[in-house]
Amino acid sequence: MIEPRTLKGFRDLLPAQALARERILDIARRVYQSYGFAPIDTPALEYLEILTGKGSDETDKQLYRFVDHGGRSVGLRFDLTVPFARFAAQHVAEIGLPFKRYHMAPVWRGENTQRGRYREFMQCDFDTIGTTSAVSDLETVLVVHDLLVAIGIEKFSVCVNDRRVLTGVLEQLGISDCATAVLRSLDKLAKVPAEQIRAELIAIGVSDSKASRLLEMAGLRGDSHEVLSLLEGFVGTSEIGLAGLAGLRGIVSGSVAAGVPEGRVLIDPSIARGLDYYTGIVIESFLEELPAIGSICSGGRYDNLAGLYTKESLPGVGASLGLDRLLAALEELERIETTTTPAEVFIVYFDSNRLEDYIRIASAIRAAGMNVELYPEPKRVGQQLKYADRKGFRIAIVAGANEFETGTVQIKHLASQSNLIVDWHGDMHILTDAVHSALQADQHGHHL
RNA sequence: GUGGCUGUAGCUCAGUUGGUUAGAGCAUCGGUUUGUGGUACCGAGGGUCGCGGGUUCGAGCCCCGUCAGUCACCCCA
Incomplete structure (x- = not known):
């Protein structure tokens, strides 16, 4: 016997989880499309040179790579951004600019696993390329917001910052040369005590007073307008910093115009994000009930997506929903429906002489748009x-010899065990309407 | 990749200082004379104690390795 098992960081999904994942994918698809993002797909496997082009050691180490049967060096994509860059470079002429796409697909990283972190996981990216417009920045924030609302999460915050602000602040302090290390430290502020970060900053070579200044800046929280005016003091006369502040102001006022409730979109000056290609707005989002699991949906603006693959400059902005991390969180918060069937209507195979009647009823209910299972x-x-x-079916239809004789049918609410007798006398419309309203009467709460 | 913790039936766990045929609850399936479920009763299946090696007269309990999970670092979704 071969022991049935799966690789580290790779998992099977049982119906309850798979159904939850599909529900979220449906929601994401709907939200993305509501802003005009179009779906694309790319292969899981790419030429190795495409993936390693970006060249950071970190991604290199995590890459699943091998030589295929034709002797080609290939690798599994570790995100959806790099394949998109290649895609954009290859197809600019056909897609036209600006171009908005979404892409929901699995990616692979050979890194160590942790709660909500796997070696195979799904990302749901959306990006707008070919424009530097602030409208697209705002739209990205709004999509993240709408997405989390549509998924049914009430308690969350979308935190935004702008790399240009950080650049401006570092410029003012005269420490632009060690920007990457400094930002990486500041980015941890939510998780690590401030004193530890101060120590890190000093180790990098930042003076004590400048470290204090940085911590003060990164620690600013609260009302967006207040945070923004306080940031002015840190940015000073830096042109790039001021541009960043103007960008953030646009996000704040645009969110209000779009009807986003106050407090949902927050300015968080500590957010830098690891990827060094971000150049403008950066976005992260957290569940208030489980912030420790990390950002659920993040992204930002970059100057040049596809510089490695084309001379054409393709600026863009976008974000990505970490579907599996979100699912892990929702599962922990017990917000996942435990149903293991996608059908809501169950038909009891009661009288073996009436099989064809059951089949007829099942078909009619399906034709009316409901999911039905007839017991085999x-x-x-x-x-x-x-x-x-x-x-987890919601209603069951019970009909035996007695019911068929009197032209009735029992509709049972499985959760409450209550029973409803419907007189239909062979009229399918009456029956399907009754089933439909029985389902309406049985709506459940906000689970996924 | 580095370090800490964990690993007994599908799930949650019990298993005394190493000592005979490894247990419970829940879940699954069947039954309680075949037209009505979540309760009750009866019964069944399911574990070479993650896997491999070692110490011992004897190991689920001790040692080493390995695989997997988890936490921290790192990085990120």
Whole structure:
């Protein structure tokens, strides 16, 4: 016997989880499309040179790579951005600019696993390329917001910052040369005590007073307008810094115009994000009930997406939903529906002489747009109902010889065990309407 | 990749200082004379104690390795 098992960081999804994942994918698709983002797809496998072009050691180490049967060096994509860059460079002429796409697909990273972190996981990216417009920056924030709302999360915050502000502040302090290290430290402020970060900054070579200044800046929180005016003091006369502040002001006022409730979009000057290609706005989002799991949806603006693959300059802005991390979080918060069936209507195979009637009823209900399962064997009614209840069907249709004689049918709410008799006398419209309204009466709460 | 913790039935765990055929609850399946489920009762299946080696007369309990999970670093979704 071969032991059935899966690789470290790779998992199977059972129906409850797979259904939850699909529901989120549906929601993401709907939200992305509502802003005009179009779907694309790219291969899982790319030429190695495409993936290593970016060249950071970190991604290099995490890359799944091998030589294929034709002797080509290939690798599995570790994000959706690099393949998109290649895609954009290859197809600019066909897609036209500006171009808005979304891409929801698995990616692979050979790094160590942790809660909500796997070696195979799904990302749901959306990006707008070919424009530097602040409108696209705002739209990116709004999409992140709408997405989390649509998923049904009430308690979350979308934190935004602008790299240009940080650049401006460092410029004013005269420490632009060690920007990467400084920003990496500041970025940890939410997780690590300030004193530890001060120590790190000093180790990098920042003076004590400048470290204090940086910590003060990165620690600013609260009302967006106040934070922005306080940031002015740190940015001083730096042109790039002022441009960043103007950008953030646009996000704040635009969010209000779009009807985003106050407090949902926050300015967080500590956010830098690791990727060094971000040049403008940066976005992260956190669940208030589980901030420790990290950012659920993040992104930002970059100057030049595809510089490695084309001479054409393609600026863009976008973000990515970490689907599997979100699912891990929702599961921990017990916000995942435990249903293991996608169908809401169950038909008991009661009278073995009436199989074709059951089939007829099932088809009619399906034609009316509902999901129906007919039990495959004429087993004991009790057993069938137990099965239906366990799986999470919402209603069951019970009809045996007596019902067929009187032209009725029982509609059972499985959760409440209540029973409804419907007189339909063979009129499918009456029956499907009754089933439909029975389902309406049985709406459940906000689970996924 | 580095370090800490963990690993007994599908799940949650019990298993005394190493000592005979490894247990419970829940879940699954079947039954309680076949037209009605989440309760009750009866019964069944399911574990070479993650895997491999070592110490010992004897190991689920001790040692080493390995695989997997988890936490921290790192990085990120």
